Amino acid sequence: MSVRAGREFLAIPGPTTVPDEVLRAMHRPAVDIYAGPLLALTDSLLKDVARVFNTKGRAYIYIANGHGAWEASLTNVLSKGDKILVLESGRFAIGWGESARRMGAEVEILKGDMRRAVRPAELEARLKQDKGGTIKAILVAQIDTASGVVNDIEAIGQAIRAAGHEALLMVDAVASLGCMPFEMDKWGVDVAMSGSQKGMMTPPGLGFVAANDRAREVHKKAGLRTPYWDWTDREGDLHYQKYAGTPPEHLLFGLRAALDMLFEEGLDNVHRRHWLLAEAVRRAVGVWAEGQAIGFNIVEAGERSDSVTCVTVNGHDPEAIRAYCNQKCGVILGHGIGELSGKAFRIAHMGHVNAPMILGTLGVVETALGALEIPHAKGGAQAAIDWLSEQVKA
Numbered sequence: 020m021s022v023r024a025g026r027e028f029l030a031i032p033g034p035t036t037v038p039d040e041v042l043r044a045m046h047r048p049a050v051d052i053y054a055g056p057l058l059a060l061t062d063s064l065l066k067d068v069a070r071v072f073n074t075k076g077r078a079y080i081y082i083a084n085g086h087g088a089w090e091a092s093l094t095n096v097l098s099k100g101d102k103i104l105v106l107e108s109g110r111f112a113i114g115w116g117e118s119a120r121r122m123g124a125e126v127e128i129l130k131g132d133m134r135r136a137v138r139p140a141e142l143e144a145r146l147k148q149d150k151g152g153t154i155k156a157i158l159v160a161q162i163d164t165a166s167g168v169v170n171d172i173e174a175i176g177q178a179i180r181a182a183g184h185e186a187l188l189m190v191d192a193v194a195s196l197g198c199m200p201f202e203m204d205k206w207g208v209d210v211a212m213s214g215s216q217k218g219m220m221t222p223p224g225l226g227f228v229a230a231n232d233r234a235r236e237v238h239k240k241a242g243l244r245t246p247y248w249d250w251t252d253r254e255g256d257l258h259y260q261k262y263a264g265t266p267p268e269h270l271l272f273g274l275r276a277a278l279d280m281l282f283e284e285g286l287d288n289v290h291r292r293h294w295l296l297a298e299a300v301r302r303a304v305g306v307w308a309e310g311q312a313i314g315f316n317i318v319e320a321g322e323r324s325d326s327v328t329c330v331t332v333n334g335h336d337p338e339a340i341r342a343y344c345n346q347k348c349g350v351i352l353g354h355g356i357g358e359l360s361g362k363a364f365r366i367a368h369m370g371h372v373n374a375p376m377i378l379g380t381l382g383v384v385e386t387a388l389g390a391l392e393i394p395h396a397k398g399g400a401q402a403a404i405d406w407l408s409e410q411v412k413a
């Protein structure tokens with residue numbers, strides 16, 4: 020017997036729930052790519068993607084997922100043999116650095132671990148040793164989706180300036196754009212990248228990159244440039260050039276609808292909604308953790324992200340929890356990845372999510388813990404409810 024009939028809920032950290040408004044905007048015939056409404060659509064999207072990154076710099080939209088946007092950002096500013104410093108706090112910056120290595124960069128990892136954020140003081144100390152300025156770029160993820168950590172990009176930018184270092188600051192905002200503030204210009208970020216399928220509520224397939232003037236200056240001499248990713252080509256006047264070929268029309272119509280929804284709600288409200296729902300999840304996990312089997316992967320409460328929570332499972336199989344939630348209740352949780360494989364599950368709370376989705380998910384996880392007889396204190400879902408009753412006033 021199961022109680023899963025009805026709409027399945029996808030609580031994995033991407034792709035996320037696509038709003039009906041976005042789906043409807045995409046349900047249309049193809050249109051001319053040389054004239055007509057698509058041209059103005061592109062202009063509005065490039066402007067608004069830059070707006071979401073909070074930059075006066077340029078934005079670029081690629082037909083790509085996050086891995087593609089990683090490559091887009093690297094090819095445009097690096098040359099073969101350039102040294103880069105990757106700030107470890109999970110899997111994703113490491114993966115981005117791995118791409119850079121395979122493209123010919125020399126990669127150093129500033130050692131961190133899966134359970135905590137990057138420490139800006141350690142970055143500052145490392146950069147101060149680099150007297151000759153051999154490090155050309157610093158790569159970091161704002162939210163690492165594997166560990167569930169949030170890094171303080173503002174403090175990382177300050178650490179680079181405090182060290183008086185010239186390296187470009189490059190930030191992966193795939194799991195954070197549209198979920199929490201991103202202040203590209205204010206924080207001194209030179210290159211930022213993201214994708215369509217997480218906080219941006221659009222199907223997978225669009226990669227976003229934003230670059231400031233400093234990055235575009237470095238770009239002029241970058242040796243790894245290739246025709247498809249090249250910023251200069253994409254800055255051409257012809258509409259066709261902006262996508263290095265046929266535009267991903269339907270995804271663009273979808274993205275327009277998603278951005279309209281974000282702006283209509285107001286980005287501050289969007290971020291606050293994410294924080295409220297993330298905290299509801301954390302309240303629940305905090306209660307379950309009293310049973311000693313369930314815990315937070317990220318040790319420091321202040322370093323837990325507002326878009327995904329990584330929940331460790333000690334002495335029991337997290338895959339059994341995921342299987343129960345999926346097969347019995349129609350909720351798909353994320354699995355543990357990297358060194359957390361088989362040791363954790365993840366609850367995504369990013370993008371088009373509201374209280375019933377999150378309270379429903381928490382209720383289902385608590386149902387699973389009960390059914391599987393995994394030790395936990397009861398009342399996690401109740402704690403989430405109490406939190407929202409307190410914070411979301413009548």
Ligand SMILES: *Cc1c(COP(=O)(O)O)cnc(C)c1O
Nearest residue numbers: 084085086111160164193194214
């Ligand atoms: C999802 C994700 C990626 C990879 O995106 P894909 O679209 O799967 O290539 C990169 N970085 C972070 C932080 C992510 O969460």
